[in-house]
Amino acid sequence: MGTHVIKMPDIGEGIAEVELSQWHVKVGDMVVEDQVLADVMTDKAMVDIPSPVHGKVIALGGVPGEVMAVGSILISIEVEGAGNVKESAAPAAAPVKEAPAVTAPKVEPVVESKPVAAAPRPAAVCQGPMVAREANERPLASPAVRKHALDLGIQLRLVRGSGPAGRVLHEDLDAYLAQGQSNASSVSSAYIQRNDEEQIPVIGMRRKIAQRMQDATQRAAHFSYVEEIDVTAVEELRAHLNEKHGATRGKLTLLPFLVRAMVVALRDFPQINARYDDEAQVITRLGAVHVGIATQADIGLMVPVVRHAETRSLWDSAAEIARLATAARNGKASRDELSGSSITLTSLGALGGIVSTPVLNLPEVSIVGVNKIVERPMVIKGQIVVRKMMNLSSSFDHRVVDGMDAALFIQAIRGLLEQPATLFME
Known part of the structure; x- marks a missing residue:
């Protein structure tokens, strides 16, 4: 019998260390080739670490939440044959010691205390x-x-x-x-006294989200702009298209129409479809529109990217949004699918509330937030009529985007959605 040591792999992109997010095995487990051993978190995505061998787990090199250097020992497996470790370095008869934390202290496991009974x-x-x-x-x-x-x-x-x-x-x-x-x-x-507490380590995706949100609010000069939009006409068009083509092309939500409106509006506002490198003091304006779609998954908020939205039809956008959302929720979205956006669209659907203040997805300089659609009485040409109304609550980086430009950009989206035929005019 020998020992096969698996080291933290070089995942690329110049990453020197990654966070160990979750173990899928424990000491004593038998594993087979290609079985997922652990999940590690980079700055951009969750990555599975599979086993290259069959064998028995004899040591784990870290605990969830620990930041480990590339090349450090991740796991040791007892295998048939010589393994990849010399006998003198790691005798097969002795268990391999667990590797210590490299850059972060170990995180204590979740401990839930029992309710304290009342004194008799x-x-x-x-x-x-x-x-x-x-x-x-x-x-x-x-x-x-x-x-x-x-x-x-x-x-x-x-x-x-x-x-x-x-x-x-x-x-x-x-x-x-x-x-x-x-x-x-x-x-x-309902009236029982409770004294229990639960400590939840902020690790993995939740840690990355916390870091990115804190970084965004500290570095960018946020300002928000809210506009009310009459979506009655575009909702009627959506219902008509779904009735006519839904069975063959798939159902359309409002999101593909919003993506299309953003693509058209950005033609006149290239400074909004941009990324800002504040360390190099360089703004990069993009011709391509890569729309990040904020998606809530079990492990936290993820932003898969609809690439080259400017080339996509309504149904193409709808299919890509659905595909990416499913991949993100199932934890199957790749690093490429989770990076490279130039502007983000975020929506809570029917729970969207009236107003929100979305946080920028750095290094982007703009994010468009969608609130829920409600029916309200509106005055049109002196008559009170019921219309479907929706707010767009959007945020911008004031270091790059002027307030007037932000307002005009959202007003352009409003005009396109209220007269949906203009979405397709050249």
């Missing part, structure tokens, strides 16, 4: 088990008893009455208190 009360005479009445049932009790119960914070419907016809007496309140909190919790868990 002195023994007292109990009038019997508590009775849970219906919420609308008024228990019999004198005004004095009701006031006493109110002062004590007791719900009378939970107290067993020992008086005539089940009337609640002062003695019943005392007995209820003597029964302690354990009986109360068995009847109404």
